[in-house]
Amino acid sequence: MTERTLRGIGATPLSAVGSVVWYQPDEAVDLSDPPVSETVDSDTERERFESARERAREELETERDRAAERVGSDEAAVFDAHIQFLGDPQIEGAVEDEIDSGLPAEHAVKEGFASGIEQFEGMEGRMAERADDLRDVRDRLVRLLVGAERLDLSGLADGTVVFAERLTPSDTAQLDPDTVAGFVTATGGRTSHAAIFARSLALPAVVGVGDELSEVKEGTTVVVEGEAGEVVVEPDEGTRERAAETDRAEVRHEPVTTADGRGIEVAANVGQPVEIEGATERGADGVGLYRTEFLFLDREEPPNEEEQYEAYRETLAAFPDGRVVVRTLDIGGDKPIPYLDLPEEENPFLGERGIRRSLGVDEKLFETQLRALIRAAGEAEGDLAIMFPLVATVEEFEAGRERVEAVVAKLESAGEPVARPEVGTMIETPATAFLAPDLAARADFLSVGTNDLTQYVMAADRGNERVADLHDPRQPAVVRALRQVVAATEGTDAWVGMCGEMAGDPALTELLVGLGFDELSMSAVTLSEVKARIEAIDSTEAERLAERALDASTKGEVDELLTEANGDRDQ
Template sequence: MKTLTGVGSTPLSGVGTARWYRPEAGLTLPERPDPSAVDPDAELARFADARDAAREAIRDARDRAAERVGEEEAAVFEAHEQFLDDPELVGDIEAAVEDGTPAEHAVRDRFAAAIDQFEALDGPMAERADDLRDVRDRLLRVLLDVDSLVDVRDLPDGTVLLAERLTPSDTAELDPDAVAGIATVAGGRTAHAAIIARSLSIPAVVGVGESLRDIEDGTELLVDGEGGRVVADPDAETRAAAEGEATSAVTERVSTADGRPVEVAANVGSEAELGPASERGADGIGLFRTEFLFLDREAPPSEDEQYEAVTAALAAFPDDRVVVRTLDVGGDKRVPYLDLPDEANPFLGRRGIRLSLDEHCDLFETQLRALLRAAASDGDADGADDADDADGEGLAVMFPLVSQIEEVEAAVSAVESVAADLDAEGVDHAVPELGAMVETPAAVFLADRLADRLDFLSIGTNDLAQYVMAADRENDGVAAYHDPLHPAVLRAIDRTASAAEETDAWVGMCGEMAGDPAFTELLVGLGLDELSMSAVTVPAVKERVREVDSADARDLAERALACETRAEVRELLDG
């Protein structure tokens, strides 16, 4: 039995048979010819055709990923498409071709330089190099007329896939029923491939290092994504422990060691994710993204379509809360049939609740009708329950990107108006819990007033970090700023939770931060009542909650809030 260590990416364990994936073997370039033998016009045409084919493949991959792992995770492929149109990359490649370099060599050379630049950086920025590799390999596959994705699409059951690294495209094609685990030589926990692996609930350990190359095809491997271990030829005891862990889930609600209850819910971006969330023991849904109903179609969904999707979620969690976010488009989420405006800075433009209350109030009204009907259905898609017996318990609705009290008042007024219309029509309905996303500094500073008017607040750390730090989360050039452990972001979280303490409102978190067990004690100490995350991390966070002492957690939070840099915060948590 031999044990290798790396970075645990998906907190699950799996046992299977090693199989190496070497896509680079099919991308060997022919010898570079003399420039005088190259026809620049022909090569430019080949490059243009390759870009068109790669763009179509990226869009297909995005659609498949959206269906399998959700719109949020699939958004990475939109960034890949932008690489194809990057004027600097494209311009340099075309210039090299005009100087007599064949298209495939020009692509390889220019992307190699860009990859080296990213890998010279620290943290998440270095991991974006894998996205460049993904786009490069798509172009090269077209130019060389090869398809190296066949292996990952058709793997035998019980495969532990080994690779130098996996790209997002590679990972999105994996069948979680066939792949028992992933281990890579390189890579990090925040790389897009690792995020997709977590969404697919595939045990993964990344960044194992060169020692992984000593593992041969056919070796029995245990992948421990919780402990960051890869064990070759595990003994029966080690294997049994891992297999038992892989099938276990904490289904009951949990409390801290001193008895403080903390709700641990799941973020869900499609109906296909409801089953896995329930199986992993989630205490309901803390973020039900409704965007999947509106994307990849020619017209918006009907009221009945939305009603059926929400009642399906309620049926999956009949005894728990289901928090539905109203339509959150704009910014990085484009819906062609809505004719959203082109804006110089869409993240600071018309998106979220702003669009719902303005240009698309008709869509908002339709969605509210579906939600209020679902609130009375108790998960029964036939709507058989009597409204007099339903009080809306189970369903909660939250409004995204709130930054003004007027927005909340207008949204609540819209709910009341829809309820009056349904009542006049004799349609069963109930008013659910109402809440707001805290994603902007404005919402943080207004948190006490929001809590007075609403039933709950839910902190979206992905956007909150973006707006507090003035750092676009899709811009790799400022990726170092986009960290929820920055003292400014932690103080925003603390201010929000503290503002609700004297009210009846509860405070939750549905950003990526909530799903990292390393942050659980800190978040409990900051006063969060609910944590919502990718379903795969629910058991690990529940186990961590059980170990936390509330007094110790508050002490940790106070020390973190006293830190002046994110490095100090990380050192505190690592200690």
């Protein structure tokens, strides 16, 4: 049979060859027609529902802890959302109404969750993905109520490529990267839970392939091209060999330079201890984005100063010769923390989040975090850099820096060992891209968060598949914004880095070097590939590529330039 290619969205820049196993959880529980209502005892069914909820809660807590250990607390936090759904009054009321109407508990759960799922499906972006979360909770409850066995994804044969309509967080967390070659789904986007877990597990994955996926039969040999977003069905021998050759570059533990000697720092984005370990194993020069939110999740009150101090000290100690860039608490938007009583906002991504809360309602938390960070830096060997999230004005940055200076002064006066940190800001908003010269004159560094910057520059929700072509950092407007930020640091003492998804895409490394970035920070899974690309790059040629990209008027033109450059380098 001639090979054919299905196209979707690449979730990880890795490739794999394997044999298809279809995962169809809907077939595991086939609810028969409900009995007549006169034979159903509502009190008994309500008790069954409550019992199933309690068992589901226990399962979710166990899976959350396992996922946190394997892929990190940021990703595992989705299970906390599932636990919240179990206790949602609106959903609980809908299920109990169905029980009172004469349905057994399992049928009541199916009906009671339906309107919530439909409501989320009608939304866009990340909110639409909550429909999958609700399905996951619904299916778990139904399985427990009917006593069905859970389909085990943890014991699949070596070389399996999992095909599915969709994979929920519970499904993806079961996958063993030592045996599963990769996975492919019909639905989903790059920011879906399945895609995020794939990157954390270093699994080749393609999502959002569409209905064509159903035509591929169980047992078929496929190549999963996670970088290109392609699934090659019945690949020929040459395609298989190429996929095997591009699986993983050699780990480089030393800093790298371009072919003509320009040093580029290659750092890792981390969120908790297991990711820090992975970053050191894969050769990270340091940490370019330390998400501190994980310390505040899965608890009933915020961590105290000593808890934070220990966590930060351990991270700095892991990179004694490197730099650790810590983003201060970035909550709001899609990062709810129940005990902080976040307001309900019509558009939370444009609301009270990041530095806006740290300088306002969360100022005490902010000072505690700064104290813990600066104390940790005074004790550990690694260099600390503090970075503020979602800055939009010079005043916000200056206010944040003043808070850092005040904490340093207090600790010094108290006789505490202190290491004065670098202080910088994320560039995530068009406002800071325009204000980059003013910020570079005041900050020690600027770090571009391309996920949000692209979203705001292009007015395209980063989680909305319908505008995925717009939410693409190869759009000329984004490329020009990046160059504007880099140019603002030239002739100053400030360095400039990038910690968004763009930094970890090896196909874009030459462009970023050409634009002038000093540091690139990414998921640990792509560290080796990016370091290898840097060593093969000539800075002058990279600058020529960047100049041509800056002159481009369309994303298609930028794509052509990158394809040509990557093709020339790979020959």
